[in-house]
Amino acid sequence: MATGISANKLELLQIADAVAREKGIEVEIVLSAMADAIQKAAKARYGAENDIRVDINSKTGETRLLRAVQVVELVENDDTEISLAVAQRENPEAQIGDEIIDELPPVEFGRIATQAAKQVIVQRVREAEREQQYEEFKDRVGEIINGVVKRVEYGNVVLDLGRGEAVVRRDNLIPREVFRPGDRIRAYIRDVRREQRGPQIILSRTDPAFMAKLFMQEVPEVYDGVIEIRSVARDPGSRAKIGVISNDPGIDPVGACVGMRGSRVQAVVNELQGEKVDIIPWSPDAAAFIVNALAPAEVSKVVLDEDVQRIEVVVPDEQLSLAIGRRGQNVRLASQLTGWDIDIMTEAQESERRQAEFSERSQLFMEALDVDEMIAQLLASEGFATVEEVAYVPLEEITYIEGFDDDTADEIQNRARDHLDRENAALDAQRKEIGVADDLAEIEGLTPAMLVRLGENDIKTLEDFAGCVTDDLTGWFETVDRKRVRQDGILDGFDITADEAEAIIMQSRVKVGWVTQEELDAQAAEQQAALLAEEEAEAEAEVPAV
Numbered sequence: 001m002a003t004g005i006s007a008n009k010l011e012l013l014q015i016a017d018a019v020a021r022e023k024g025i026e027v028e029i030v031l032s033a034m035a036d037a038i039q040k041a042a043k044a045r046y047g048a049e050n051d052i053r054v055d056i057n058s059k060t061g062e063t064r065l066l067r068a069v070q071v072v073e074l075v076e077n078d079d080t081e082i083s084l085a086v087a088q089r090e091n092p093e094a095q096i097g098d099e100i101i102d103e104l105p106p107v108e109f110g111r112i113a114t115q116a117a118k119q120v121i122v123q124r125v126r127e128a129e130r131e132q133q134y135e136e137f138k139d140r141v142g143e144i145i146n147g148v149v150k151r152v153e154y155g156n157v158v159l160d161l162g163r164g165e166a167v168v169r170r171d172n173l174i175p176r177e178v179f180r181p182g183d184r185i186r187a188y189i190r191d192v193r194r195e196q197r198g199p200q201i202i203l204s205r206t207d208p209a210f211m212a213k214l215f216m217q218e219v220p221e222v223y224d225g226v227i228e229i230r231s232v233a234r235d236p237g238s239r240a241k242i243g244v245i246s247n248d249p250g251i252d253p254v255g256a257c258v259g260m261r262g263s264r265v266q267a268v269v270n271e272l273q274g275e276k277v278d279i280i281p282w283s284p285d286a287a288a289f290i291v292n293a294l295a296p297a298e299v300s301k302v303v304l305d306e307d308v309q310r311i312e313v314v315v316p317d318e319q320l321s322l323a324i325g326r327r328g329q330n331v332r333l334a335s336q337l338t339g340w341d342i343d344i345m346t347e348a349q350e351s352e353r354r355q356a357e358f359s360e361r362s363q364l365f366m367e368a369l370d371v372d373e374m375i376a377q378l379l380a381s382e383g384f385a386t387v388e389e390v391a392y393v394p395l396e397e398i399t400y401i402e403g404f405d406d407d408t409a410d411e412i413q414n415r416a417r418d419h420l421d422r423e424n425a426a427l428d429a430q431r432k433e434i435g436v437a438d439d440l441a442e443i444e445g446l447t448p449a450m451l452v453r454l455g456e457n458d459i460k461t462l463e464d465f466a467g468c469v470t471d472d473l474t475g476w477f478e479t480v481d482r483k484r485v486r487q488d489g490i491l492d493g494f495d496i497t498a499d500e501a502e503a504i505i506m507q508s509r510v511k512v513g514w515v516t517q518e519e520l521d522a523q524a525a526e527q528q529a530a531l532l533a534e535e536e537a538e539a540e541a542e543v544p545a546v
Contacts, residue, residue, distance in 0.1 A: 031056050034056060036054075038056075038065070039054045050080065051067065051068040051069070052066070052067055053065075053067075053068060063106070065105070065106060066101050066102065067101070068080075068099050068100070068101050069082045069099070069102075070098070070099055071095065071098045071099070130199055132163075133163060133164040133199045134192065134194050134199035136163060137199065137201050138192045140189050141189050142188075143189050144187070144188055144210070144217065145161060145166070145187060145189055146185070146186055147159030147160060147184070147185060147187065147203075148160045148182065148184050149180060149182060149183040149185065150181065151181055152179060152180070154170070155173075156169050156170050159185070159187070159203065161201070164199065164201060166189075166201035166202070166203050167200070167201070167202065167203065168185075168187050168203045168204065171206075172190070172202075172205060172207070173206070174205050174206060174236045174272060175238075176237060176273070185205075186205075186214075186271065187205050188203060188205065188207050188210035188213060189201065189203060206236035208233065208240075211240055211242065212229045214271055214272075215229060215242070215257060215268060216229075218264045218267045219256060219259070221246075221251060221253075221256045222244075222256075222257070226246065226247055227244055227245070227247070227251065227253045227256055228244065228245050228246075228247065228282075229242055229244055230282040231282070233333040233334075234275070234333075235332075235333060237272070237273050237274075237275055238275060238276070239275065239276045239333065240276070241278045241293060241333045241336075242277065242278075242279055242280065242337075243280045243282035243337055243338075244257055244279060244280070244281065244282055245281065245282040253282075254279045254280075254281055257279045258279060278295060280292045280337065286306075286311070287304055289338055290311055290313065290334065290338050293333075293334035294313065294323055294334050296322060297315055297319045298316065299313055299314070299315055300314045300315055301314040301350075302314070307497065307498075308341070308475065308486055309339065309341065309486070310340065310341040310342075310486075311340050311342055311343070312343045313342055313343065313345070314346070314350045315344060315346060315347070316346070317348055323344050324344055331344055341486065358380050361380040361384070362376040362380045363376070364376075364386075364387070365379050365387070365390070368387045368415075368416065368419045369387070369415045369419065371415075378401055378404075379412075382401055387419055387420060388420065390416040391413055391416035391417045391420055395413065423448075427451070430452050431448060431455060435460050436459075437460060437461045437462060439461075440454070440460070440464075440465055440508070443504060443507055443511070444504075444507065445500065445503070445504040445507070447494070449494070450491055453490060453491060453494075459490070462512050463512055465505070465508045466509045466512045466514060468490075468505055470498050470502045470505065471489065472490055473496065473501040473504075473505075474489040474491065474492075474496060474497070474501050475492055
């Protein structure tokens with residue numbers, strides 16, 4: 001230790017070092033806070049208008065009180081400025097703009113000054129401590145952390161993390177679990193926010209990612225990335241489903257997660273208060289994955305509608321309650337796990353529905369085509385669903401039906417087209433009555449029925465339509481209460497794809513002059529080039545090195 005340092009100076013450094021160690025912050029921050037406190041006291045003694053600075057030597061503890069003035073041509077403020085003539089009396093080399101530093105005598109701290117200094121130091125140290133906590137935890141979002149229950153407030157559990165506090169709000173606790181001060185628990189860091197009162201570390205025990213992280217801790221193959229957890233759905237404290245896939249064909253992902261005699265999954269179940277876990281093999285084939293997700297129920301048949309991500313699942317009559325689960329839990333979790341809306345029906349219900357659809361189509365053809373019941377039923381049984389299909393399919397698809405010759409098929413198609421013409425004429429009159437502009441009706445791809453629907457939704461001009469986006473027409477998905485919910489589009493039910501909707505919208509934007517066809521063609525060419533480059537890069541990556 002250097003000689004010549006007074007006890008006072010040593011004590012200053014020791015205090016700063018002790019505070020820094022206790023609060024887990026840098027000693028320089030504490031010394032800076034002390035300097036600010038001394039500066040505040042000095043300004044109270046010498047005047048707040050003065051530019052007073054404090055220099056604390058971090059090695060010796062020596063404190064110097066300095067006053068700075070600036071050299072100017074014409075003095076306007078005696079406290080912070082000095083004229084060039086006066087400055088050059090003491091230093092002939094002084095120039096305008098220079099800063100002259102004078103050392104001031106030390107300040108004796110009275111009771112009020114000491115209290116104010118203490119307040120400044122405490123405030124600065126607290127701010128530094130909070131910033132240190134935020135910096136420590138902000139990059140740990142998504143991790144599992146251990147903590148000791150400090151207190152329980154209105155159902156919210158406050159944890160002591162050692163270097164800070166965190167809270168598990170009541171709605172992020174598993175139902176029916178009770179914690180008392182001193183209990184040690186694990187939770188998932190969901191969010192870290194910088195707030196006025198300090199960093200707020202929000203924890204959760206109900207987040208699906210908490211379960212995924214627990215499996216990562218219990219299953220080495222998941223930790224190493226050999227097995228991936230693709231999706232998780234939870235009904236906290238009751239039941240959960242996770243979708244897993246193995247990147248190694250030799251490893252069974254379900255078996256690895258279950259463990260010897262269920263030891264691995266049981267460790268997760270115990271942590272989650274007995275929450276039952278179904279481990280589902282993930283598949284890129286949506287139908288296969290959904291069938292797996294509905295286990296233990298057996299599935300007879302599935303019908304997918306990829307445009308709206310909806311699937312109809314047919315199960316044997318005796319399997320219906322098992323597929324739906326208690327209070328709809330099984331099908332709800334399967335829907336959350338797969339991201340698809342799932343409609344479940346029995347084989348008997350499907351048969352009734354198919355019969356009802358058959359009767360409805362037969363009646364449609366009888367009325368629209370003015371044919372007898374037998375011909376209408378033949379068309380329906382061959383898979384024709386709409387009058388448009390009958391009107392515009394190749395003639396041979398109708399003559400293929402047993403008992404239909406060319407003349408009969410031709411007559412049926414003519415009647416179908418006449419019916420559509422009458423229907424379109426009525427719709428066009430309705431479109432004009434609503435006030436949908438003629439130039440919008442000229443856009444290729446918009447049918448009279450679509451135009452009426454647009455008008456009913458207050459889209460009546462070319463500019464109105466050009467201002468639409470694809471989702472407005474085809475619908476979109478939103479996450480509500482952690483479940484994907486589909487929002488209806490204006491043209492729902494018209495069997496229009498997102499690409500077709502975008503093409504129609506861009507056509508209208510060209511018409512109103514918002515964009516040129518050349519710009520669209522250039523953009524399409526760029527996208528095509530980028531796609532080709534990406535495919536070539538993927539192909540090169542798949543070629544093994546020689």
